[in-house]
Amino acid sequence: MDETVAKSRVLVIDDSAMVRRYIRDALERSRFEVQEAFNGVEAMERVLSTRFDLLVVDVNMPKMDGYAFLHALRGREGELATIPALMTSTEAGPQDMAAAYAAGANYYLVKPVSQDDLIRYANALTGHSP
Amino acid sequence: MNRIDIQRGLADVTDEEVRRLCEFVYRKTGMIFAEEKRYYINRRLAERMAATESTSFQVYFATLRADADNEIEHLINSFTVNETYFYREDHQFRCLTSTLLEVIAPKKRAGEPVRIWSVPCSTGEEPYSIAIWLLENWDKVDRYEIEIVGSDIDTTALRAAETGIYSERALMRLSQDLIARYFTRLDDGRYRILPDLSDTIQFTRANIVDAAQTGAHRNFDVIFCRNILMYFDDTSRRLAAENLYESLRPGGFMCLGHTESMSRITSLFDVCRFSDAIVYRRPLGDPHG
Amino acid sequence: MPLKKRESSHAPEGRAPEPVEVVVGELRHPDPERRWSAARRLGERPGAAAALAAALPGEADPRILEAIFTSLIRLGGEESAPFLLPLLRSDEAALRLGAIEALEAMPAALAAHIEGLLQDPDSDVRIFAVELTRKMPAEQALALLCRMLDREDHPNVCAAAVDVLAEIGSADAAPCLDRCRARFAGQAFLTFAITQALDGLSRTAT
Numbered sequence: 161m162d163e164t165v166a167k168s169r170v171l172v173i174d175d176s177a178m179v180r181r182y183i184r185d186a187l188e189r190s191r192f193e194v195q196e197a198f199n200g201v202e203a204m205e206r207v208l209s210t211r212f213d214l215l216v217v218d219v220n221m222p223k224m225d226g227y228a229f230l231h232a233l234r235g236r237e238g239e240l241a242t243i244p245a246l247m248t249s250t251e252a253g254p255q256d257m258a259a260a261y262a263a264g265a266n267y268y269l270v271k272p273v274s275q276d277d278l279i280r281y282a283n284a285l286t287g288h289s290p
Numbered sequence: 291m292n293r294i295d296i297q298r299g300l301a302d303v304t305d306e307e308v309r310r311l312c313e314f315v316y317r318k319t320g321m322i323f324a325e326e327k328r329y330y331i332n333r334r335l336a337e338r339m340a341a342t343e344s345t346s347f348q349v350y351f352a353t354l355r356a357d358a359d360n361e362i363e364h365l366i367n368s369f370t371v372n373e374t375y376f377y378r379e380d381h382q383f384r385c386l387t388s389t390l391l392e393v394i395a396p397k398k399r400a401g402e403p404v405r406i407w408s409v410p411c412s413t414g415e416e417p418y419s420i421a422i423w424l425l426e427n428w429d430k431v432d433r434y435e436i437e438i439v440g441s442d443i444d445t446t447a448l449r450a451a452e453t454g455i456y457s458e459r460a461l462m463r464l465s466q467d468l469i470a471r472y473f474t475r476l477d478d479g480r481y482r483i484l485p486d487l488s489d490t491i492q493f494t495r496a497n498i499v500d501a502a503q504t505g506a507h508r509n510f511d512v513i514f515c516r517n518i519l520m521y522f523d524d525t526s527r528r529l530a531a532e533n534l535y536e537s538l539r540p541g542g543f544m545c546l547g548h549t550e551s552m553s554r555i556t557s558l559f560d561v562c563r564f565s566d567a568i569v570y571r572r573p574l575g576d577p578h579g
Numbered sequence: 580m581p582l583k584k585r586e587s588s589h590a591p592e593g594r595a596p597e598p599v600e601v602v603v604g605e606l607r608h609p610d611p612e613r614r615w616s617a618a619r620r621l622g623e624r625p626g627a628a629a630a631l632a633a634a635l636p637g638e639a640d641p642r643i644l645e646a647i648f649t650s651l652i653r654l655g656g657e658e659s660a661p662f663l664l665p666l667l668r669s670d671e672a673a674l675r676l677g678a679i680e681a682l683e684a685m686p687a688a689l690a691a692h693i694e695g696l697l698q699d700p701d702s703d704v705r706i707f708a709v710e711l712t713r714k715m716p717a718e719q720a721l722a723l724l725c726r727m728l729d730r731e732d733h734p735n736v737c738a739a740a741v742d743v744l745a746e747i748g749s750a751d752a753a754p755c756l757d758r759c760r761a762r763f764a765g766q767a768f769l770t771f772a773i774t775q776a777l778d779g780l781s782r783t784a785t
Contacts, residue, residue: 208563
């Protein structure tokens, strides 16, 4: 791997500590630098302080869920509105996916998500070659 | 077995147990402790295990999860330095003058005051700091009427705030010049704030969890509510956040302590990032927006 | 000195409480400020839980939803829990999540329902029920979750339980975690989560 290539920075937003660990484990093995947030409000605090190349966003989270977070983010000015977002959810219904895309998700993965899929879509959304 | 090494003041706990403790504190409060803080956390943990007479981490952690005798508050208290002194966390005061007031002031009609609330104000260091900071650092301070209210639940603290007498230690962050201009040195070595300044601040009793009491405190442009919400239980802090939201004008700002976050409490406020601080804002106008 | 002194504050006005039906009516007022205020005031009116809960599905403003849930919490689990439990099945994410947070604040009222919720036919409801066990005494949560893990077919529900069991951190969970890992050998996330949890348990002093 070419060490001179800059890492892409990912914010993993999920209230489950285990899910955050799993996603971090996958992405850190594949040229991503990972930070974590517990819910939409904390994610908003983070994205206003640090530049991210990708967001991995769960749907069901306390205080501010993934839909509300993405909706608020897409309404912001500047780069924040366009950070690619990979949404993950335990819900597989078509209306759930429609809600995710309406909120501004770039892709939607149904949990449980495999690490291979995570890496593949993270690469695709950040323009990495695998 | 004695789980605490008395000599070194360290708890005999595994890395995994410290990790679990940190994960729990993060879930509850949003506070993050880096790996290199492990030693520090271990010392605080040892203190709390001793204080609660916990014979093992497992016993202590059960107490913490159940929040028996407000153990979450005690633990967080041990992590944070809860001293009150002048110009504490002054990056937020810088944010106040460099950004917040520049947003708020131009919208004021002639004669309409800029209102700032310091709650809880304890013995007055924070509201006086705000007053001094504004006089020293806001070039438009003469153009606006500014109302500063300091409130606390503790009437003894409020009486001390009105009296305005402080030890040298409380003034450690102030320059000699500021001390000379705003304080009188007393015979006993303490300092008294100038009456001209103490007269400009209104001190009132208020419990931020009580809507009837916060309801008498309205129309604030900026609220400083630092280092209190993180000690409340989930329901109280939720209620306090709604009360404070109501005490703010639409578009008004709220500053929390630098280790605190609204993220475990509420999504009522918009999150704003200014050069010096994260600040929470009551949305302007139509709350549907 | 440009900072102006303010006269002492007006005393809070003491007035008779308004009829509860009037406040309930305000929950449907077109002005969001009025709805917010009504939702807040009803938190101090025992008996108002039904009206508050009834206003939830039609309320689009997330801030007012939050205020309604806070008031339901203030009215207490005995009164509010029966109205919150059905919301765990709502199609609206905001209502499901609001209900979970409110129910978390009323563990006593929940105790009678948790066993049933953990066996609900809807896997999402089971996931929420697992989340609710976080606020229960550790031994009780441990027993409930271990029993559930042995019968649970849905990997996401098991994963939620593993998350809570890892937090509780009792070595007593190890055998049922082992069995669960063996049953779901093909599920990468669950295998990862259980391995992490077991690893943590083994590095925990007893």
